[in-house]
Amino acid sequence: xxxxxxxxxxxxxxxxxxxVSILDEACLVQGYDVKSSELHGLSQRGGSVITHVRLGKxxxxxxxxxxxxxxxxxxxxxxxxxxxxxxxxxTIFLVNKHSMxxxxxxxxxxxxxxxxxxxxxxxxxIEASEICKKELGKDVLAGVYLLxxxxxxxxxxxxxxxxxxxxxxxxxxxxKDINIKAFNLSEKHD
Amino acid sequence: xxxxxxxxxxxxAGVDYVSGYPGCPSAEIGDExxxxxxxxxxxxxxxxxxxxxxxxxxGASFSGLKSLVNMKSFGINVCSDSLFPLAYTGTKAPMVxxxxxxxxxxxxxxxxxxxxxxxxxxxxxxxxxxSPQECYDFTKLGYEISExxxxxxxxxxxxxxxxxxxxxxxxxxxxxxxxxxxFEKNPHQFSTMPPRVMxxxxxxxxKLEKIKAFAEKSKANKIIxxxxxKIGIIATGISYYYVMDALEAMGLDLPVxxxxxxxxxxxxxxxxxxxxxxxxxxxxxxxxxxxKEIRVIAKxxxxxxxxxxxNAGSEPSRRVLPETGELNTxxxxxxxxxxxxxxxxxxxxxxxxxxQIPKRYPRLCDGCPYWNILPVxxxxxxxxxxxxxxxxxxxxxxxxxxxxxxxxxxMFSMGASMGISHGVSxxxxxxxxxxxxxxxxxxxxxxxxxxxxYNKSNPLIVVLDNRITAMxxxxxxxxxxxxxxxxxxxxxxxxDIAVSCGVKHVKTLDPANMGELESAVKEFLQxxxxxxxxxxxxxALLERRLKSNPDLGKFYINPQNQ
Numbered sequence: 001x002x003x004x005x006x007x008x009x010x011x012x013x014x015x016x017x018x019x020v021s022i023l024d025e026a027c028l029v030q031g032y033d034v035k036s037s038e039l040h041g042l043s044q045r046g047g048s049v050i051t052h053v054r055l056g057k058x059x060x061x062x063x064x065x066x067x068x069x070x071x072x073x074x075x076x077x078x079x080x081x082x083x084x085x086x087x088x089x090x091t092i093f094l095v096n097k098h099s100m101x102x103x104x105x106x107x108x109x110x111x112x113x114x115x116x117x118x119x120x121x122x123x124x125x126i127e128a129s130e131i132c133k134k135e136l137g138k139d140v141l142a143g144v145y146l147l148x149x150x151x152x153x154x155x156x157x158x159x160x161x162x163x164x165x166x167x168x169x170x171x172x173x174x175x176k177d178i179n180i181k182a183f184n185l186s187e188k189h190d
Numbered sequence: 191x192x193x194x195x196x197x198x199x200x201x202x203a204g205v206d207y208v209s210g211y212p213g214c215p216s217a218e219i220g221d222e223x224x225x226x227x228x229x230x231x232x233x234x235x236x237x238x239x240x241x242x243x244x245x246x247x248x249g250a251s252f253s254g255l256k257s258l259v260n261m262k263s264f265g266i267n268v269c270s271d272s273l274f275p276l277a278y279t280g281t282k283a284p285m286v287x288x289x290x291x292x293x294x295x296x297x298x299x300x301x302x303x304x305x306x307x308x309x310x311x312x313x314x315x316x317x318x319x320x321s322p323q324e325c326y327d328f329t330k331l332g333y334e335i336s337e338x339x340x341x342x343x344x345x346x347x348x349x350x351x352x353x354x355x356x357x358x359x360x361x362x363x364x365x366x367x368x369x370x371x372x373f374e375k376n377p378h379q380f381s382t383m384p385p386r387v388m389x390x391x392x393x394x395x396x397k398l399e400k401i402k403a404f405a406e407k408s409k410a411n412k413i414i415x416x417x418x419x420k421i422g423i424i425a426t427g428i429s430y431y432y433v434m435d436a437l438e439a440m441g442l443d444l445p446v447x448x449x450x451x452x453x454x455x456x457x458x459x460x461x462x463x464x465x466x467x468x469x470x471x472x473x474x475x476x477x478x479x480x481x482k483e484i485r486v487i488a489k490x491x492x493x494x495x496x497x498x499x500x501n502a503g504s505e506p507s508r509r510v511l512p513e514t515g516e517l518n519t520x521x522x523x524x525x526x527x528x529x530x531x532x533x534x535x536x537x538x539x540x541x542x543x544x545x546q547i548p549k550r551y552p553r554l555c556d557g558c559p560y561w562n563i564l565p566v567x568x569x570x571x572x573x574x575x576x577x578x579x580x581x582x583x584x585x586x587x588x589x590x591x592x593x594x595x596x597x598x599x600x601m602f603s604m605g606a607s608m609g610i611s612h613g614v615s616x617x618x619x620x621x622x623x624x625x626x627x628x629x630x631x632x633x634x635x636x637x638x639x640x641x642x643x644y645n646k647s648n649p650l651i652v653v654l655d656n657r658i659t660a661m662x663x664x665x666x667x668x669x670x671x672x673x674x675x676x677x678x679x680x681x682x683x684x685x686d687i688a689v690s691c692g693v694k695h696v697k698t699l700d701p702a703n704m705g706e707l708e709s710a711v712k713e714f715l716q717x718x719x720x721x722x723x724x725x726x727x728x729x730a731l732l733e734r735r736l737k738s739n740p741d742l743g744k745f746y747i748n749p750q751n752q
Contacts, residue, residue, distance in 0.1 A: 011550065013555070020355065021355070024355045028357055033356075033357070034357065035321075035355065036354070036355040036356075037350055037353060037354055037355075038353050038355070039296045039297060039349065039353060040214050040217070040662075040663065045554075045589070045661070046550075046552050046553040046554075046555065047550055047552035047553070059356075060431040060432075060434040060435045060438065061432055061434070061435045061518075061519055062354040062355070062356070062428075062431070063350065063518055063519065065435065065439070065518065065520050065523075066518075068439075078547065078548075082547045082550075102548075102550055102551070102553075103593065105548060106547070172739070174739075
């Protein structure tokens with residue numbers, strides 16, 4: 001199998017590092033070699049956070065090279081656009097339709113328009129934060145919801161069972177059920 | 191994760207004593223030891239700074255305990271004063287010193303430092319891992335070398351190794367009990383008093399020769415790929431994986447010498463690799479130290495070989511990799527293409543988003559007490575705001591320099607605001623307001639404060655005391671009355687220190703009382719002497735973490751302080 005390249009991007013505080021831990025564990029469950037890269041500290045404090053996950057038979061670098069992503073999961077719309085340099089014409093974008101504004105933020109329509117243009121391989125723009133807030137009362141579950149979406153819609157080579165087992169291992173007891181709910185909720189998504 | 195693998199490696203080697211100071215990308219090591227120390231029969235602590243942390247481990251080593259010291263890149267600058275004599279005395283029980291460099295400065299103000307340079311200054315062996323597995327293996331190797339040669343070993347990691355996650359095969363060590371050491375007097379070995387110190391230097395050089403022979407045979411250095419050919423690559427650290435990725439993407443098989451030892455270098459192995467090759471590319475993070483060494487080795491064994499890399503000596507056309515910023519697969523691929531004149535269609539094509547994307551700056555967390563402090567200081571300054579000079583320091587208060595605050599006219603290193611603010615205050619008639627966090631104050635702020643009192647300047651120092659070393663992930667410090675292992679201790683009060691240093695105008699307040707803060711700033715700005723305001727309010731993120739997970743209280747709440 002060719003190495004599968006995933007870029008996972010968003011804003012500090014959205015639970016991206018936890019998502020990476022779940023993904024890594026799921027890859028191990030499924031018998032893949034996996035490497036991932038993340039940043040801590042200053043780079044995490046409400047700034048842009050980009051992480052890389054690569055899985056396959058034998059993975060060398062933990063970083064996805066520019067233009068080589070198979071899938072870009074964006075937990076925030078502008079951040080997905082920011083990291084579109086990792087995409088090529090086949091890359092699939094799975095993006096949370098959710099803006100976390102700051103002074104100087106681009107008009108939302110312009111962000112979505114640019115994404116449409118760039119995502120030649122396909123764009124799934126999903127209101128994950130809103131769905132999770134409405135159904136589960138917590139928008140921070142948007143990441144796990146999108147992960148479920150990627151897995152159930154077969155946008156990446158992981159099985160739902162592997163990820164569910166990873167959630168069992170990685171997530172503290174108290175939050176397990178709600179994470180599993182968020183993951184499975186996406187199965188019903190069109 | 192790479193840093194977790196260092197913990198496993200140290201446990202497998204039977205570590206007894208862990209000290210250090212938190213920073214990115216190293217803090218996870220001390221944090222993890224804090225959580226597991228008790229059950230693992232290990233003593234763990236956060237020291238007030240890296241120098242004290244190293245010295246603490248030196249005491250443990252001299253008493254017969256295996257030690258680990260952990261710090262970020264700049265930590266080695268702080269501890270270097272004791273690092274150099276340690277090379278002379280050597281260790282008694284083995285010691286590994288972990289240093290985390292941060293190419294591209296993702297989490298590091300200050301400079302893009304390559305800590306491998308300390309190998310030359312201190313003459314201490316340096317290992318350079320590429321992956322979490324090597325973080326584990328090289329930590330164990332570090333203890334082996336240290337045990338064998340009685341020298342500390344520096345394990346130098348970088349962000350992409352330290353925060354790289356990958357499967358790691360490791361041993362689960364046997365259950366271990368806390369060990370008490372025994373200090374056997376030996377001033378001949380432990381005191382660097384001249385003229386004995388000169389003998390010690392000779393002893394050190396002899397040890398290095400032996401370690402060099404050890405490095406020549408070590409499996410930490412290996413040759414991968416095709417065995418023959420006129421062109422080859424020498425790589426170390428994370429750059430090795432960029433090389434392998436670039437070769438795979440271009441469908442090339444070339445000989446690669448991967449070096450795990452940075453110091454001392456296995457010069458014979460390198461020489462035999464270079465022999466018969468016409469072109470060599472050297473791939474390493476940060477400064478071209480290795481490249482320069484290889485150029486010297488090539489001069490002896492194969493003077494015609496062309497060495498490509500970042501520095502390229504007298505041949506600018508051989509400069510095929512950038513010296514600023516971290517490397518990646520794309521940069522290494524371009525370097526290979528340029529150096530070896532590779533004809534390939536498989537280069538990395540990228541496309542940029544059409545629009546200019548506005549930058550998202552890191553910001554203070556929601557509910558952060560600093561959100562109260564910064565605007566109130568501005569308001570208190572009123573018309574003098576533009577004339578006021580703002581000193582900045584390391585930690586969450588760095589964010590004062592970013593929009594919307596823009597309150598930072600200089601920012602250097604841990605505690606540096608104290609010295610620079612004094613210098614500006616002494617040199618001008620301008621008013622200086624200097625911001626510093628509690629962790630940074632304990633780390634290196636105190637000598638600067640004493641200096642400002644002693645040498646009579648008049649900055650207003652505002653200590654943003656959120657009761658925790660927050661930026662690096664909530665590490666305990668002397669101000670909170672808790673240790674990394676969850677022990678309750680006396681809370682060291684910053685106001686008491688300020689008074690003891692001779693500061694006459696000291697006020698401690700909760701910044702939630704904005705009126706009180708505003709009048710304190712206004713009052714102290716009129717003073718001709720140093721003044722200190724301590725704004726004490728617990729970090730909002732920590733408060734929320736404790737609320738959602740009360741079990742954490744063991745590590746953060748001292749009932750005596752409540």
